[in-house]
Amino acid sequence: MTGSIYALIALSLVIVFKSTEVINFGGGEIVMISAYIAMFFLILFGLPYLVVVPVTALVVFVIGASFDRVVLDRVLGRHRPGQDIMVAMVIATVGLSYVLKGTVRLFSVSDDVRTLPPIFSTDPIFIGDIVLSQQDIAIFLISIMVMMLLFGFFTFTRIGKALRATSENPRAAMLVGIPVRRMRTLVWGIAAALAAVAGVLVSPKLLVSPDMGGIIILAFAAAIIGGFTNVLGVIVGGVVIGVIENLVGLFISSKAIAITPFIVIILVLIARPQGLFGGAVPIKKV
């Protein structure tokens, strides 16, 4: 069930990578700050989850979009041809992760580790021999719903189509009159909002702390399994990672869970350098 959350975070990484070729090393901290924002609304205002999820997503959308507008846009603008832009972009996202973590640490809420109240009752449901909690099912269903919304948005709306065009070929998209810069910003916003939903969903199960951004590793593993460019593959990858984690915990040792995603990443890349479902890697020519 947690696999669906990994899939959400991985999706946020992948749509950013597909349309801007940036790996977002700050993705985990976006999840983390979303959990804190949600906590703020839940505990201070006592709002229900039904309101908190969209409001948090909206706030974090603005954070993601402004990061692109204020930082990445400028980095791109000063970039000279022939220079590897990827290093600069990665540094920028690492900078984002430190800024978010540092900001949260300034507040005293971050001194204690907390969890959010459960979304639904945690009472178990029995399906044959399988025990599931209502909360897990709710998390799963919400993630599926968000993914379907996203899929619908990309397939059927005009903006969604423009976004896909931009990620396929930015120059051609510009030629047919798509505002490519604005599209990039929009993608960053959407990706951040996705990570925010994941952050709120995961927080009742995980400990909320400034260091919870480490969850990004699992999303990386999911994205690698899926191939960094294949959206459906990534969703499968998220679920697979969730399952593998539980199996390792059951059959090998709980200590080994921590190392599982790395082993998965390394093995998958040795076997298939472009990920299990990824297409051919585009090669930089001259």
Place this chain on the structure above:
Amino acid sequence: MSAASLRYLGAAAMTLIVSVGMYAGAPIYVLYIANLILTYTVLAIGLDVLLGRAGQFAFAHIAFYGIGIYTTAQITNHTGIPFFVAIIAGAALASAVSVLIAIPATRLRSVYLALATFAFAEAAQWVFNNWDAATSGPNGLRITSAHMFGYVLENDRDAFPAVLILTGLVVIATVLLTHSSLGRNMRAIRDSEHVALASGVRVQRVKIAAFAISAAYAGIAGGLFTLFQSFVHPDSLGFDLIVLVLTMVVIGGLGTLPGVILGVLLLGLMPEVLRNLREWQELIYGLILILAVIFMPRGIWGLVTDRRKSRQVRDVVASPSSGKDAT
């Protein structure tokens, strides 16, 4: 002798004078910081070999640093083998492991290479944390004082000359590497893998060599670490350290030796400057990273060389006759 090599000679002489003064008179804490900065210099130059010279975006550097630390420390702790042999063993082991990683990793490009090496570094940290026999795991490992030429290096003051000389040797080796054919091949791959391949560069082999050299630097840095530190913990060998070294290289200037050294100096001294702002440290650090990539895309050294170039252009325009001397 050209103006550039005169400048470098001047810088080397300055470093020597300052160092002798520090060895004689500086408080022990200052010497500790100096040792740490010198160690980071070796570590950062090593990363720059792979990233700045060969253009391979790899994150595994700290794993090799760790291998160097633990190998050198365990040899020093348990045998009477002199330090110079121990540090070479550490560098060789780091290098050997990196070749094993490089053989599959060099088939990967861009994001996949970055993530695979990142995963390897995290896995290595897990091993440092769990392989109790070799690393004492989460308890951390005590390192006894190193000995060389019959002397025992007991504190930062004793260690400083050794760390300084070894760092100097590494810098000289890097200059030689840059001007060697291997260095040229690495640059060719960085600028365009295709053109390099078409011009007869054995891309795969050169990449593996770059990994091996870079890891050997990291291993040497690990050995230097054991000269003045008496304790190592796996938690200190994580993502934060690779980000620190990466930042030093990028802020200083990717692929430029003076730039990298400048970057190490600046970021190495920063924790001392920000000492009283501990809770702000992460935030300030993040802001510096972001501002640096926005305003100095080619690092501090990029700014310096740009200014020098524009000054030369101005001189040439102002008086054409003196233009020849300026270049």
